[in-house]
Amino acid sequence: MQRFLARRLVHGVIILVGLSVLMFTLLVFTPGDPVELIAASNPDIRPEDVSALRRYYGLDDPVYVRYFKWARSVLKGDLGYSRTYGTPVTKIIGERLRNTLTLLATSVAIAFAVGVTVGIYSALHQYSATDYTVTVFAFAGLAMPVFWQGIVFILVFSIWLPGQIPWFPKFPAGGMMTPGVAPGWPAFWDRLWHLVLPVSVLATSGMAAWTRYMRSSMLEVIRQDYVRTARAKGTPEKSVINRHALRNALIPIITLMALSIPGILNGAVLTETVFSWPGMGLLLFQAVLGHDYNVAMAVLLFLALITVLSNLMADVAYAVADPRIRYD
């Protein structure tokens, strides 16, 4: 297991370095650079100013020189300076990371709780009306693009329903907090209130997928011999499901969960953009549009790191949860 872990970690590092080269090159070769953008929006700017700005931002060096400069400072723990915000990238990322993790953790927790519960119910009542309904909703959830669903949720829960039903609570149409809200508990509740819509949107796709997986996993397990044996020896049904079937059915779900984290993170980029949630996704979107290379690289690297780590976690979790699996 230790050798396996070491090998995977080395692989992970190689993948990250390769990705960083790829992402850096792609970003640099995106047409138009920050100075071109400044110059385009300002007809008064003079060529001397343009070349001074290019020197100031170090845009005249060859790409590989720029990459090595960037890589060297990253290895020293310095992610550089944001061109747009004029502050160190680490400082910007810190705030945003917390916001994204809040969104992500809440969504995953809810998606897992609901997905697993509904999946089990669906499996135990296979081909019932509920099962069919759940199936329809699960496929709808899988099929709905996140950004579209986000806008529809805002229209329905912030505008349409509160307009139709007087007592219906009006959900905030985006944002993370009400500006000027008192700190302490009011701020906490306010934050929670702003989480409802984005979390529902982000949780939907995960929820839908996990419902389907849980259903099929559970269906497979309850047909196993040991479940029949458990029933035959007179174990109460509740215990058969909870202790014998559920535990085994959850094994593949744990792996799937780890594997689907990068996907949810992608969804977070879109959800954050639609809901103006000041997280990493919105930051990436703004950074790429504004050619803020250092910020974009930091966010992309973070996404890559999460992807590599969650894959690793999936492998490890599999070994831990399933005694039949051993790595060398």
Place this chain on the structure above:
Amino acid sequence: MRILLRPLVTGFVAVLALSLSLPSAAQQRRDTVVIGMAQEPDCLIMAFCQMAAGAAVANNSVFKGMVEYNDKWQLYPITVEKIPTLKDGDWQLLPGGKMKVTWKFRRGFTWHDGRPYTALDASWTNLMLRNPRSPTLSRTIINKIDNMLVPDPAQPYTLIVQWNERYPFANTGHTVYPRHVLEREYLRDPSGLKAHRQARFPIGNGPYRFVEWVPGSHITLEAYDKYPDGVAKIRRQVWRFILDSTVLQANVIANQVDATEINNFSIEQMLEIERRNPQQAAHYTPALIWEHIDLNLDNEWLRDKRVRQAIAHAINREEMSQKLFYGKQPVAHTWLPERHEGFNPNVKKYAYDPARARALLAEAGFTMGPDGVLRDARGRRVEMTIMTTAGNAVREQVQQIMKEQLRAVGIDLRIDNRPAGVLFGQVTRRREFPHMVMYAWVMSPLTLPHAFWHSNQIPAAANNWEGSNYPGWRNAENDKLCDEALQEIDTAKRVALLKRQQELWAEDLPAIPLYFRLSLTTSHKRLANVKPAGLSGTYINWNSQEWTWVQ
């Protein structure tokens, strides 16, 4: 099963209870106004930064200039006693084409940390901005100035500006930053100024002082108690950043923002807001935004004036204005908008007339091919390419209409769009469009033809891609008019030059004028004294210290 269901139900009930316990938006907002924008500022020292969002917050609320424009587009003095004029003698023309302008600063203006705001700040700011090591974005005006002097530092309320050339807008004021805040960093390293605390937490002199900036979310400002022209009536001003214009629109309809600026709304979205929420007023303000199609005059077909005129005759611009903009955005016949002082209504106009277009093309030597597309003298099929910003729905609609209408006169139009960053960063600046490119110029009352139409402003590798004459128009009389207008102080004479320049322009037609865009903003109807100006640089909050909530 039940064990898992219980927390779900509890959670749902908690959320509902929470919703009922929160104070409603209306209750919170009595002392607050929330302004939504589809952009987040990059920084708030506008001499170093470029985004309009920053200018809206910084230049109109946190800072106040020496003079500014009001909604009638008249200059009015703010931190100075009066606007210098030639007549009063505080604006003097000197021999050798030089000028001297004397400004009297008002007493009583202070920076938000309590220190006095004086002419010394102005003269220091000029020195700081002209330093080649400062990250100043544009030194065009600064380079016309030799010096800014404060004759009596003990009474620092007189500023003398010595100009090294004639400039008709020497009365529009200068940038003033707090010397005591910036000087230490400036002396250490001017290139580090963009990262100064002032760029994120500015100390200004305006009616609102800066409180906080939550990146990705909002900026909060609070009324400055010592603002000499009266403390702002609404205590707090909050700027929320909602980058997606559909979501911003939803926020307006849901009354979650009270006003919008830089909102990227289309006319349809504005109409939708009016329909869905009668409490919100939609403002359609005439502006100085000129939507047009540059023609590449180096192209052998488009070099011929008759071909350019034929294209103008072949496009039904009136119908576009009616169908796409409900008649709200008027057709343009020249490049200067109606509200610009130099606007000339009597230029040559090109009405929709396909027969005339066909005749002009035949005159230019084109013959109709068997497929209904023209052939040039060398027998080549007349295919032209039009480029614009990809994803801009309105421009894409215009392209479709044009494609059909040009096809009717025998021109096959190809559409080839690029993201805005690429189009403006590369295609227009490097003149990389083979035939046509559609975009808008955002102008100001100070706009003069020189940068757009003088032949020395055609960007090329030789001049390091300087200038904005993207079509590549060359006309000797026009060059002379552009040069003269640039230095003509007398308004009447300058206007006469501009009018003649537009006549020449409309005859030569280096670009197809499409229409003048409106400045689109919204505000809650209970928010009184909102007067959108429709000028770039003068945003909806230009008079926000006078806004009040009414019942």
